[in-house]
Structures are given as structure tokens and as C-alpha cells.
Amino acid sequence: MTPRELPRLLDGRMKFRHLVLLDAISRRGTIVGAAAELHVTQPVATRGLRELEEILEVELFQRGPRGLTPTVYGEAFTEHARAILAQARQAARHVVELAGAERGTVVVGTHLFGSNVLLPRAIAALKAERPNLTVAVRDGTPESLLVELSAGRLDLIVGRLTQISDEGFLRRKLYDESVVLVVRASHPLAAAKTVDLATVAGYPWILPGPETALRRELEELFHSNDVLLPANRVEATSFLTVRQLLRDTDVVAALPRLITEEDPGIARLPLSLEPIGHSVGITMPAAGTPTPSASALIDKLVAEAVQVTRRFSPAS
Template identity: 70%
Template sequence: MKTPRLLDGQLKLRHLVLVDALVRQGSVVGAAAELHVTQPVATRCLHELEEILGVPLFERGPRGVTTTVFGEAFAEHARAVLAQLTQAGRHVAELADADRGTVVVGTHLAGSNVLLPLAITDVKAEHPHLTVIVREGSPEALLVELEAGRIDLVVGRLTAPSDEQFSRHKLYDESVELVVRESHPLADRVGIALSDLAEYPWILPSAETALRRELEEFFARNSTALPVNRVETTSFLIVRKMLLETDTIAALPGLIAGEDTRIVRLPVSLDPVGHSVGVTFSKRRTLSPSAEILKKTLYEVSSDIDREGRAD
């Protein structure tokens, strides 16, 4: 097929915005609602784009739309263009006054309860008018937001090396510990075997997380079934409340486990379960001045975190 001519004036920004919304919403109705247009307008806009490209971008079904191979490829480029334009506007504004800019950071459990708050505190001390927006989510969802330019960088566990799309920089290594409340029946026990933990309720990470897969492998290596009485969540607020109020056992990053004196570690080694905490950002665009300030501070704060996961 002939290469579509996308710079002859037919392709509009609204086409790129619609594709991004369709991929995230999974339906024309949802995309139209997000963009505050009617469904016929959204449908007509999609037809225009498919005519320009000469290929179908989405397959229509009773439950919505799914991307074709063409749609997946075009959506990736559309997100990159939109991200660059968003960044361009912010970059120009922040060159005039970086202290009054905005940085949007995504985070998940590892790194979110110690490293990021300390870094934000230091940033605000030096730049009180710089706005920091924190968005929580799964690592996978945050990478989509990072690709689309809706967040500037991600702080949390590194699950892959740098690639063509993302640059990943390790800040420190962190262990994973089994923890309970200080009044738990096992809190003062020594020589605890994994089988001793079976009668208690557990909190495990959600099935799609890397830590969950590693814990499943740990149980399998030790010929022990995954706890049946369990709650699955990545919300630290829920984990913390349940730990303090019940006899639940949870697996948490060492930094988090060491921050609350009411939560104690069990003498059960999860080695080699652990991870590297770091910062991830897009290779396809330059960080704004505000994002550079936060990135630099994250590096400085992480250097002060010692091997036990305590901030100096």
C-alpha cells in the first residue's frame, strides 16, 4: 500500500485525541463522553481517519471496539505526538519560571511511602510554588500514562531494563519482608517455619504484579500451597489497616515495613524475593524543568537510604 500523506492538512489533532481515547475507553460511547462530543461526531471522526490511512484501526463488536494491528501501531504514534505537544507547552511556560511549573509523577507500592515523600518534601522546601501531582496505579497502567505524556516519570519497582521507549535508572535495592502487627501471636516467636503461617489470613499483591509471581514461585519452591485465606490488593492504606487490626500476614518492601513501629518483621527469609527501586521516564521527549528538579532530588534522597531501608 502507498504511504499515507499525513502532512497535507487532512490529519487533525482531533483524530489523534480520538484514537487515544478509544484505546483507553474501549468504546465509541466512552470516548465521545470523555471528549464531550456526541457519538455520531466521534464515529464520523474515526471514519475520516481510517479513510486518510486507508486501513481499519478498530474492530467493532457488541461490547465496544478493539484495536487492529494498524490501530495499535497508529495509537502508539498518536500518544507520542500528543505527549510531545503537551510537553512543548509546559516546557515553554516553565522556561520563564520553573518554580511555578508542575510535575506529574506516577508511583506504585515500592518507593511510594518513603522515597517519594522525602523527595517531594525536599523539592517543596526549595521550590514552594512548584506543584507536584502524584498518581498511583499498577506499573503497567503507569507506563501507558507515561507513554501518553500524562505523567512525567514513574517511581517504583523496576521490572525490566531500559529499552527503545523507556529509560530506567536504578536508585537502590530493597528486600521484601513478611510482617505482622506487634501484638500478633507470632510476633515474638523464633524459628518460624513457612508451614506455621498457613492458619493465618494473608494479604498478597494482585495477580498481575511481579511480586505476586515471585511469591508464588517462593511457595512452590518450598512445597507449600499459596494461602487460601487471603485478600489481594496493592493499596498500602488497606494493607496497613488490616495489618494493625487483624492477625493478617503481609509481604511488604523493607522500607515500608520499617516505617511503623507497630508493624514487625517475622524471622522468615523470603530470599531471593526482592527488587530494585528506580525512576522511569520516556526516551522520546525531554523532561520539563520541573520534572528535572524532581528527578535530581530523587537521586539525592535515594543516596541517603541505607541498606536496612532507613532514611538518614
């Protein structure tokens, strides 16, 4: 058997629109959803996918009643397509920033860990020096933010550093942070000297979504202590939602320690969650170099992390 020839990807047939379409279909799961996102008609999107499959000479998606499922070829080529799009977006923004001197934009993704203390302080410090630089903050789950980062729609992610098997990301640790159980200051358990997990489980809880690492760790904590996961619960990762529910009701929540440091309306419970803990840091694409705006924010994040660690360390 003779080796299969490589597809001729540089003969002019494959366009950037094909890569953009592939990314949209992969995220949306349907031609209809991808077409709506890209503001094209369904026949145009269908034809674009067919053209790309003809160029690559493989089937990228399996068609089913519930939408499209990527084949092994689709998964592999989508990863490369996103890397190409990410580099193109970064190159365009780099040129714009060089032409605009102090102007520019940095897009940062964040989730519960790092979003309440570190990131706001870093943004404030950056804006004090470069007021015309735009910082766009995108909230999401760690998993969804990684997809956005790989596609070039984010410059970096600030938050918990999870174990990433994909070598396409670089992680920079800034500090370690513990997780604590908290309630409102007027909660029946707020003044308790000691509490156990079974007692705390009898109250309503706010839990992170099942797709998060913290949720899996909490489930393991309950399981190892032979305590059922609270049936009366809300699942939320938005700090504004969590904070308001904490202030208004008798819910219990597991939150990063720094979030509770400067809020007198929230009290910690005397129940250790060790070994649950995490490192807070920056996640970036491994390929390419950060734009000038992204580099400026990274510098501030590193500097503010030092100050946060000093101010809120347990010994201080």
C-alpha cells in the first residue's frame, strides 16, 4: 500500500472562513447554530463544511438526529484550526497595538478563584498607568475558558490552575490559596466553636457546577466522611450570585479564602477542608508571544500577587 498523499492545504482552496466555520460547528454542534453565529445561511454553512471535507479528503463530522459529532479527523483538525485562528487574531491585534502606542485591548478570562481580589487589583494598577488600554473580562467555567483561549478569543486566564493534559497551554503559578466553608454572619452556625460535616450538610448549600474540579473535590470529601451531598442546594459559580445568597439566606458555601477576607458580612466555619486547596495563576497559550497589552497585564498580575500574598498570608 502506498502512503496516502497529504492534502494540499496551500493551493488556495482552503480559506480562513473554512477554519472559522469549523470552530463554530465544533462548539455549536449543529450547522444551524454555526450559521446563526456567523450570520450566514444554513446552505452556505453546509457548503463550506462540504468544501473543507473535500479538501482534506476525510469526514470531519458524523451526522445524527441530534446534530454533528466530530470524528477523530474533525477533533484533530479543529485543534489545529483554532491554533491558526488564535495566531491570526493575535498578529492582527499586535499590529494595531504597535500602531496605536498606549492604546490596545487585552481579553482575560476568569472564574471564581482569582476574580475577586487578584484580577481587580491588577486591572486597577494597569489602568492607572495606561488609561487608554481596554481590559475586557470574560467569566466562565475553567473548561469553557480553555476553549476560548485555544481559539484566540482570550489572551490569558486568571484563576485556579487545573491539571491540563494539552501541551498547548502554559501555566504560571502566582500563589497558593486554601478553600474555606463560609456562612453569613448571622447564620445559626456562625458563632459555633466546632462543627462537623454532617451538621453543616443539614443546611442548604451553594455548590460549584459538576464540571468543576472543586465540585469533584467536595463530593469526594462528603463521600470519604460517609455524609450525603446536600439535597437542598444551588449550583453557581458567579461570585455576585453566591455572595448575595450568602448574605440573604442560611446557605453554606465553599469559597477561596481571599474572597472572605474583607467581607464582615461573611463568617468562616471552624471546619477544615484540607486537603482541598489550589494554586492561583495565569494560563496562556504555549504558542506565540503575548501582545504588548497582555504582557502589561501579566506584569501587574505578578506584582499584585506578591502584595496579596503578603497582606493576606495567615501569619500576617
